[in-house]
Amino acid sequence: MILNDELLSIQRGDQGEAMQKVLNTLIMYGEAFGAERMVKITGEMGHAVIGTGSLTWKPVFDLMEKLIDGGALPKQSFTTDPRGIEDHVPTTLAQKAVFKLIFSNQKRMEKEWERMGIKDKNAYTCTAYMNEVGNIPKKGDILGWAESSAVSYANSVIGARCNRNSGILELMSNILGYVPEFGLLTDEGRKADWIIEVKCSSLPEPQLLGSAIGFKCVEDVPYIKGLDKWLGTELDQKVKDYLKDMGAASASNGSVGLYHVENITPEAVELGEKLIKPEARVFVVDDAEIERVQASYPIVWEDLNARPDIAFAGCPHFSKRQLAEWTDRLTEALERNNNQKVTVPTIFCAAPDVRAEFEKDHPDKAQKLKEIGVTVSGLCPLSYTSNPLTDKSNIITCSNKLRYYSRARFYSEKELVEILTGGEL
Amino acid sequence: MSRTFKGRAVVPGKVDAEAIVTHAGFNTLANLKTAGSFMNPKGVLKDHNNPEIYGKLIPGKALCLPETIGSTTGGMVLYCASCMKVGPACMLFPHKADTLAVAGAVLTANWSDYPIVLVDDLGEEFLEYVKEGQMIHVSEDGTVVVED
Numbered sequence: 001m002i003l004n005d006e007l008l009s010i011q012r013g014d015q016g017e018a019m020q021k022v023l024n025t026l027i028m029y030g031e032a033f034g035a036e037r038m039v040k041i042t043g044e045m046g047h048a049v050i051g052t053g054s055l056t057w058k059p060v061f062d063l064m065e066k067l068i069d070g071g072a073l074p075k076q077s078f079t080t081d082p083r084g085i086e087d088h089v090p091t092t093l094a095q096k097a098v099f100k101l102i103f104s105n106q107k108r109m110e111k112e113w114e115r116m117g118i119k120d121k122n123a124y125t126c127t128a129y130m131n132e133v134g135n136i137p138k139k140g141d142i143l144g145w146a147e148s149s150a151v152s153y154a155n156s157v158i159g160a161r162c163n164r165n166s167g168i169l170e171l172m173s174n175i176l177g178y179v180p181e182f183g184l185l186t187d188e189g190r191k192a193d194w195i196i197e198v199k200c201s202s203l204p205e206p207q208l209l210g211s212a213i214g215f216k217c218v219e220d221v222p223y224i225k226g227l228d229k230w231l232g233t234e235l236d237q238k239v240k241d242y243l244k245d246m247g248a249a250s251a252s253n254g255s256v257g258l259y260h261v262e263n264i265t266p267e268a269v270e271l272g273e274k275l276i277k278p279e280a281r282v283f284v285v286d287d288a289e290i291e292r293v294q295a296s297y298p299i300v301w302e303d304l305n306a307r308p309d310i311a312f313a314g315c316p317h318f319s320k321r322q323l324a325e326w327t328d329r330l331t332e333a334l335e336r337n338n339n340q341k342v343t344v345p346t347i348f349c350a351a352p353d354v355r356a357e358f359e360k361d362h363p364d365k366a367q368k369l370k371e372i373g374v375t376v377s378g379l380c381p382l383s384y385t386s387n388p389l390t391d392k393s394n395i396i397t398c399s400n401k402l403r404y405y406s407r408a409r410f411y412s413e414k415e416l417v418e419i420l421t422g423g424e425l
Numbered sequence: 426m427s428r429t430f431k432g433r434a435v436v437p438g439k440v441d442a443e444a445i446v447t448h449a450g451f452n453t454l455a456n457l458k459t460a461g462s463f464m465n466p467k468g469v470l471k472d473h474n475n476p477e478i479y480g481k482l483i484p485g486k487a488l489c490l491p492e493t494i495g496s497t498t499g500g501m502v503l504y505c506a507s508c509m510k511v512g513p514a515c516m517l518f519p520h521k522a523d524t525l526a527v528a529g530a531v532l533t534a535n536w537s538d539y540p541i542v543l544v545d546d547l548g549e550e551f552l553e554y555v556k557e558g559q560m561i562h563v564s565e566d567g568t569v570v571v572e573d
Contacts, residue, residue: 025535032435032527049497056462059508060501063536102462146497166500166528183524218450219492219523255450255494255523300473388464404474404495405455 001027002037007178018070022172029169030180038178039185041144043137043160046074046174049146049167051081051124052383053106060168061105064112067175075177077119079128079135081147082317082349084383089375090310090345095389102386116171124378125351127244127317129153132353139266142185144173148257149248149316149401155258157235157243159266161185164219164257184258190267191221192260192276198226199286205412206242207400209285210249212293216283219255223276228263235264237321248316249400300407301394308396311342311420312381312408314349315399323350323358323376327365330372333421341373342420344396352378382406426573428554430547434567435522436530438542442487442514444559444571447478448552450494453502453525457483460502461509468511487561488513489552493526503529507539515542515563519552544569 003011013020030038050060067073083106085091085099119135126147128135137143139159145151146165154160163183165173173179183189194217198204213222231239243261250256260268260275267275313326326348334340348369350358355376359366369376381399385391385406395408396419403410411419418424455472459465460483468484483506493499503526506512512533516526522545530543544567551569555561560572 021535025531028436028535029524029528029531032522032531033524049501056459056509057501057505059505059537063504102464148495148497151497164497164524166525166532167498168501168504168532169528170497218494252495255492255525298473386458386464404452405458407473 001031001035001180007038016071018067018072022067022072022175025172026169026176026178026180030182033180033182035180035182037181039142039181041142041173041177041179043141043143044076045119045135046076046078046170047128047135047145047147047150048078048080048170050109052084052380053103053109054084054383054386055102055104058105061109061112063168068112068115072175074116074171074174076174077117078174079119079123079125079133080113081126082124082378082380082383084380084386086377086379089347089377089379095387098387098389122352125317126150126380127319127351129158130319130351130354132320132357133351142179144170144179146170148251149244151257152247152251152259153244155184156247156260156265157240164255190258190275192223192280193217193220194222195276195280195282196222196224197282197284198224199284200290201287203230204285204290206246207249207398208290208294208412210246211253211400212285212289213259214250214252214254214256215293217250217254217256219257221258222256223260223262223268223280225262227261231264233263237319239264241319241322244316252401252404294410294412297403297410299409301409306394308344308419309393310395311344311346311416312349312395312397312399312402313416315381315397315402317354318348318350320354320358320361323348323354324362324365327369329417330374330421331368333417333423334372337421337423339422343422344420346374346420347381348374348376349379349381350376428571430551430569430571432544432547432567432569434544434565435527436534436540436543437565437567438515438540438563439565440487440515440542440561440563442485442561444489444555444557444561445478445481445483445486446489446555446557447475448491449475449477450492451488451490452495453493453499453529454496457502457506460506461511468506483513484511485514487515487517487563489517489555491519491552492523497525499525500528500532503541504532504537507533507537507541510539512539512541515544517547517551517561517569518545519547519549521545
């Protein structure tokens with residue numbers, strides 16, 4: 001790999017052993033993919049995937065300490081993934097005790113992040129690109145982010161350039177201020193290997209469409225046709241929310257780091273079918289395929305007829321618009337089903353800054369959620385299931401990401417609303 | 426009897442280990458998120474979406490796989506598993522390995538006492554040929570010998 005003078009100096013050890021080792025790690029990583037040079041990160045803020053002080057991640061926190069002690073600190077401020085639990089989320093005493101144990105590195109981790117220059121105490125979310133949080137890259141920015149759903153969003157909806165970096169490497173990239181140039185950072189790497197033709201009778205739910213795409217494309221780039229029929233061509237908040245949820249499902253059920261949506265996402269608008277590789281294959285998603293995908297999910301509850309213990313929505317974290325929309329959906333369905341409160345304790349997940357703005361802008365809706373038994377939390381539901389006691393509980397969700405990583409049972413959004421409000425499926 | 430495959434040593438090393446094989450993507454977080462802790466001290470694979478390897482042990486094994494999938498914690502989780510001595514001895518891919526798998530192996534090579542060797546580009550036939558339980562011998566130059 002060809003290094004510039006700044007990086008050659010780091011390689012000689014002029015900025016200390018820790019920086020030298022960080023550079024060598026990134027060189028080894030880049031060379032595995034044929035990278036010939038490092039390119040400067042141009043995004044204003046980084047985003048990391050480490051937000052939970054998990055017991056099993058102690059080696060990560062030891063490594064972070066080594067970097068701090070060695071003077072290897074990020075060049076820019078950053079946000080990171082959500083915390084694992086919050087005090088106001090309902091838990092039993094036993095669950096609380098286990099949470100304390102399994103997240104015993106939380107304080108240590110947060111202290112280390114402070115020393116490394118995290119944006120602020122509210123910077124713990126998987127959707128830092130929301131306006132209320134403010135980590136919003138520009139089109140064409142080079143990023144060194146991790147968090148599969150955030151990388152997918154930044155690449156696809158914003159048009160920034162970021163590989164699917166791993167935890168720790170994203171931190172090292174931001175310490176160095178450079179990333180190796182390959183894959184999704186290059187024009188060629190951003191071309192589509194698949195054409196996805198959406199031929200459903202109505203707009204498919206994003207988490208199901210994303211799952212179908214993730215299963216089929218795995219780590220390839222899809223070019224999706226047909227969604228503008230329902231979504232239109234304006235990239236407003238409603239469309240961004242749809243793409244956020246679709247992308248998260250394709251990134252977790254597969255490894256999709258970038259997708260283009262015809263007439264909607266910035267590169268597809270700019271370049272159209274020039275983005276499609278000549279040898280791209282075609283995959284049709286119709287109603288039958290969506291049904292087949294949902295029916296394929298394993299249900300790992302011991303008692304299939306058991307009553308759900310808790311429900312989660314907002315994985316990835318809800319936008320302010322989604323919090324308002326889901327409040328209305330539940331309110332309307334409760335009235336229709338003659339109920340006052342949700343039938344299952346329910347957690348809506350959103351960034352702390354988004355939650356605060358929601359409470360400020362929609363105090364009536366925030367109050368309504370409390371009245372009907374819904375808690376709004378900044379936690380990560382995946383981390384919530386790291387606790388063996390909470391993981392054993394019967395969780396229901398409309399998040400395909402949460403379904404994949406836990407014993408949670410998946411229901412479509414429509415089904416979940418009916419279950420929560422006492423309706424019939 | 427044995428069969429030899431030649432690949433690219435991304436993280437070179439010498440390994441003799443028993444094969445564990447998945448033909449579907451290996452979701453690192455789903456499999457190993459609690460590995461090495463009191464919740465999963467032995468390193469049992471926990472991805473219920475992948476019945477081919479669910480419930481099997483990973484420590485010290487030669488993991489033969491098409492790619493890793495899912496969360497970008499992937500490389501970091503491999504690094505933690507390695508530090509806690511519940512990681513695979515090596516990862517062997519028929520094609521070019523993905524970013525998260527390479528990140529994990531590179532992190533272990535530079536920052537852990539227990540590096541995970543990674544060899545890719547072994548050819549389509551590798552994953553068709555190798556079976557669970559076969560002994561695998563990996564050389565520094567990326568040569569992989571599968572014993573029948």
